[in-house]
Amino acid sequence: MTDGPVLDLHADLADLLQSLIDVPSESREEQALADAVERALSAYPHLVLTRVGHTIVARTDLGRAERVVIGGHLDTVPANHNLPSERRDVDGEDRVYGLGACDMKGGVAVALQLAATLAEPTRDVTWVFYEAEEIDSQFNGLRILAESHPDLLAGDFAVLMEPSNAVVEAGCQGTMRAEVRTTGTRSHSARSWMGHNAIHDAGDVLRRLAAYEPRQVEIDGLVYREGLNAVGISGGVAGNVIPDECVVAVNYRFAPTRSSAEAEAHVREVFAGYDVAVIDTVDGALPGLAHPAAAAFVAAVGGAPSPKFGWTDVARFTALGVPAVNFGPGDPSIAHSQGEHCPVGDLATVARGLRAWLTA
């Protein structure tokens, strides 16, 4: 390990968050931050460290009856004139601004401090700080770890510290991308009757989308709202040519009771008669709130859980048979924005909730 930035895991959480932001770590550029995390955690003898690529796993090994996994990613989207970090009071709220403040170095700050300071948690904890969540899943550190070292992710319950406004967001919906294609015949637009206009044909595809009524599915008392939407459309050859192809890119978000295969069948049924190509699909994750470990977690951190509509890495835990929820500081709706920030109050709320659960 090379020399590099030093992280003080006992610092005030806002200061620790600023230190984390100020070690740039865009996806595929996480080494400096991963090195700093590994170096900082290696000072604590109650943690057993494992490193895979730029993913750091730190485990307690106290022989507790339960083991829980608490994870967060180290990488950020590309900088957007939002470095270095800044602490500012805005609208009466104490906030840390900067790249990754919300997504998700706030959660990482809390996790690192708890990992360092909870030497004897009442549940064994596997802390996971992983690389490359913001880019193509082939690089995702959690995915890689799940395949190469599934034992390191084994547990009774998992918490992913993605921003969730410091309330529990349970499960996540699945998501599918597909392309619906219409085809026609080119001709010069001055003689349009010689051709067949593929863009005109796409009108019916859009009509079906506009008329579509998405389901609302209740699971464990949470209502998951589905959605089927065009997210892109393209067609056209030149300003004087009748187009022979039009492609509607659709995105289907589906409740976690529906499998990818069922989702695909449903989308094909909606667009019956059209050429439908599925680009990719990922299963959602059931909220699993009925699981005793989940119930204990919700009771300890307090508040009413919400359903998670977006897809997150909690689904990877679900795929491993580990019930999982999202719980972290920051507002997910400002993730990836230039002005992303984390309320200092959220850091304290989330830290208090996790500490209560891990010391109960």
Add this chain to the structure above:
Amino acid sequence: MTDGPVLDLHADLADLLQSLIDVPSESREEQALADAVERALSAYPHLVLTRVGHTIVARTDLGRAERVVIGGHLDTVPANHNLPSERRDVDGEDRVYGLGACDMKGGVAVALQLAATLAEPTRDVTWVFYEAEEIDSQFNGLRILAESHPDLLAGDFAVLMEPSNAVVEAGCQGTMRAEVRTTGTRSHSARSWMGHNAIHDAGDVLRRLAAYEPRQVEIDGLVYREGLNAVGISGGVAGNVIPDECVVAVNYRFAPTRSSAEAEAHVREVFAGYDVAVIDTVDGALPGLAHPAAAAFVAAVGGAPSPKFGWTDVARFTALGVPAVNFGPGDPSIAHSQGEHCPVGDLATVARGLRAWLTA
């Protein structure tokens, strides 16, 4: 004028066409060919030459009762591995292949030979060989001449020697480009109900296009078929974002009895309720076959005239009050293609027709 290629205007028409093809003259690169044309025509004392840029005008001045304008452009689209020229027999047809063979050095070859050899036509002739027809109209030599020297284009009738399969194609339709825009509200596609999908809204725009019934307008015994078509569509921000804009590019081809202003009003009526932006419009040209000079032309060259559906520079003559038709060798549907060619038979047919008319 610099030295350069020499054109033999008395050569066999196919040889002359090959000579013209072999002086490359992509738009904005016409100087060598314009120089060669000027040099060749300057040998004929029955012609009065004027040059404007790389546009050459050659006029007889015999005090005839009628003056006619016969024109063609010197430029071509960019080369596409189709130089130098080649003469080949294909499917039993003697053809000249090469860049511009069809569009429109075949017509230029015929015009140059007639200009050189008809010292005493029965109608005064203004021969026009102009630059930059294949690119933005700001560079169009005929447009520039119409503005700077309208007197040079004055006449009772005009023939534009664009490829028309050696039959008379009369008038031309107008054309308008417009954009029909829908707007919505972005949101994350996992929470689509927070946004409003602009692509879905475009479905109704496409439905109106699909249901549209274009007019067929009879003028001077010719039936002009209109068309209103989407020629492009675009929308979409990212695969996980509800799109807030969709733009449908439409092209309206309208019969020459309809003005640009009327065409715009019609398109706005079709898309009532939507944001419609007109990108550009050009008026068509009436066939003008009832004009005595046109009737004499049709009688002399023979065959039944067809309507011209595409827009051509004949409309520029119409705007100057000069009735005009398209009449040239070659099949317009292969213009701009790599394999464009000109049947040698068409060269003879067109030359014979024009010669008959100009010597009757």
